[in-house]
Amino acid sequence: MTTETVAAGAVLADITAMLRELLEEYGQDDAEIGRDTKFHDDLELESIDLVTLSGRLRDHYGDKVNFAEFIAERELDEIIALTVGELVDHVVASLDGKA
Amino acid sequence: MAKVKVGDLDVHVQRLGPSDGTAPVVVFVHGLLTDSLASYYFTLGPAFAAQGIDVVMYDLRGHGRTTRPVGGYRLEEFVADLDGLLTALGIDRPVHVAGNSFGGSIAFGLAASRPERVASVVAIEAEPPTRAWAGHMAEGLADAKNRLARDEVIGWIAENHGAHTARLSKSAYKILAATTLAEDIPLSRTIDDDLAAVRCPVFALFGDRSGLSAQVPDLEANLGRCRTVVLPDQGHSVLVERTAETSELILGWVREHSCETAA
Numbered sequence: 001m002t003t004e005t006v007a008a009g010a011v012l013a014d015i016t017a018m019l020r021e022l023l024e025e026y027g028q029d030d031a032e033i034g035r036d037t038k039f040h041d042d043l044e045l046e047s048i049d050l051v052t053l054s055g056r057l058r059d060h061y062g063d064k065v066n067f068a069e070f071i072a073e074r075e076l077d078e079i080i081a082l083t084v085g086e087l088v089d090h091v092v093a094s095l096d097g098k099a
Numbered sequence: 100m101a102k103v104k105v106g107d108l109d110v111h112v113q114r115l116g117p118s119d120g121t122a123p124v125v126v127f128v129h130g131l132l133t134d135s136l137a138s139y140y141f142t143l144g145p146a147f148a149a150q151g152i153d154v155v156m157y158d159l160r161g162h163g164r165t166t167r168p169v170g171g172y173r174l175e176e177f178v179a180d181l182d183g184l185l186t187a188l189g190i191d192r193p194v195h196v197a198g199n200s201f202g203g204s205i206a207f208g209l210a211a212s213r214p215e216r217v218a219s220v221v222a223i224e225a226e227p228p229t230r231a232w233a234g235h236m237a238e239g240l241a242d243a244k245n246r247l248a249r250d251e252v253i254g255w256i257a258e259n260h261g262a263h264t265a266r267l268s269k270s271a272y273k274i275l276a277a278t279t280l281a282e283d284i285p286l287s288r289t290i291d292d293d294l295a296a297v298r299c300p301v302f303a304l305f306g307d308r309s310g311l312s313a314q315v316p317d318l319e320a321n322l323g324r325c326r327t328v329v330l331p332d333q334g335h336s337v338l339v340e341r342t343a344e345t346s347e348l349i350l351g352w353v354r355e356h357s358c359e360t361a362a
Contacts, residue, residue, distance in 0.1 A: 040263060040266075041262065044266065046135075046137075046266075046267075046270065047135065047137035047138070047141065048135040048136070048137045048158070048163040048164060050137060050141070051113065051135075051136065051137045051140045051141075051163075052164070054140070055113075066145075068115075068140055068141055068144065068145045069145050071141040072141050072142060072145050072146070076339060079141070080263050
């Protein structure tokens with residue numbers, strides 16, 4: 001196992017925990033969350049939830065992870081189709097200084 | 100997530116860029132029902148902050164993560180919230196208020212009632228809150244409340260505009276069903292048609308396929324300092340569909356009008 005896959009696994013666990021906390025507010029505590037999970041279609045999160053997630057990512061990882069910029073660079077249909085795995089990859093790349 | 104107490108509300112605020120008291124302040128105001136500060140947080144917000152602007156974004160009452168009271172949705176109440184928010188944030192120098200759609204009407208409303216607060220109004224696909232505006236809002240809101248209550252309408256939206264738009268429509272209906280917003284907005288205090296109450300510079304941006312662009316001659320005739328831009332081949336969703344152009348145009352406007360604020 002490379003260092004990167006270890007990191008990606010840890011980041012996936014972090015993000016899953018953040019999402020669970022968000023979803024609990026909506027009384028949704030049984031959602032399955034994996035790399036292929038879509039924020040909009042599968043978790044029914046709205047863009048304002050992504051703002052909250054963005055804040056949690058910054059609190060957790062610091063300013064290296066800029067989720068707002070990551071989203072700003074994408075078209076609306078790409079944002080709607082965004083998966084947890086894509087966000088994990090972005091966080092890993094940001095932490096490695098490659099994003 | 101930052102919550103700021105304004106009157107009885109907990110207002111969700113996001114601030115980006117320098118908040119050192121010297122940078123120009125741009126307050127972004129979102130539109131009704133399907134909207135929240137996310138529309139700016141993921142578009143103009145980061146771009147403006149990167150250019151050294153103190154960016155304030157907030158969720159309107161009843162929207163996003165701000166408190167949703169049952170009543171109190173006349174325009175002047177939205178305007179008072181914005182005024183109170185600026186006080187709560189300790190911002191006392193004039194700010195540029197950029198509003199999309201209904202958010203633009205709030206920007207005009209603040210400029211009319213608290214002129215000392217506003218360096219300029221940036222209205223994206225928006226109308227000043229005149230009696231004609233109140234009439235359009237009454238019609239549109241009654242129609243939305245009536246139609247969105249029906250499952251077959253949501254089904255039609257899903258089929259023709261996709262699941263995402265259908266979900267937005269459902270959350271729009273949640274606000275309409277839980278509050279008196281649709282009834283309150285038409286009862287808002289309005290400003291006179293001659294727009295004499297608006298004395299600051301105004302930048303108004305429209306899409307040519309939107310009915311709102313028909314206001315251009317009136318705005319130019321009535322407002323002392325007004326610039327209008329109509330984007331070709333564009334409907335109401337200027338902010339979402341023409342983000343890059345919108346960002347550039349507004350940044351240029353703010354830069355140009357920040358020198359006189361600082362002076």
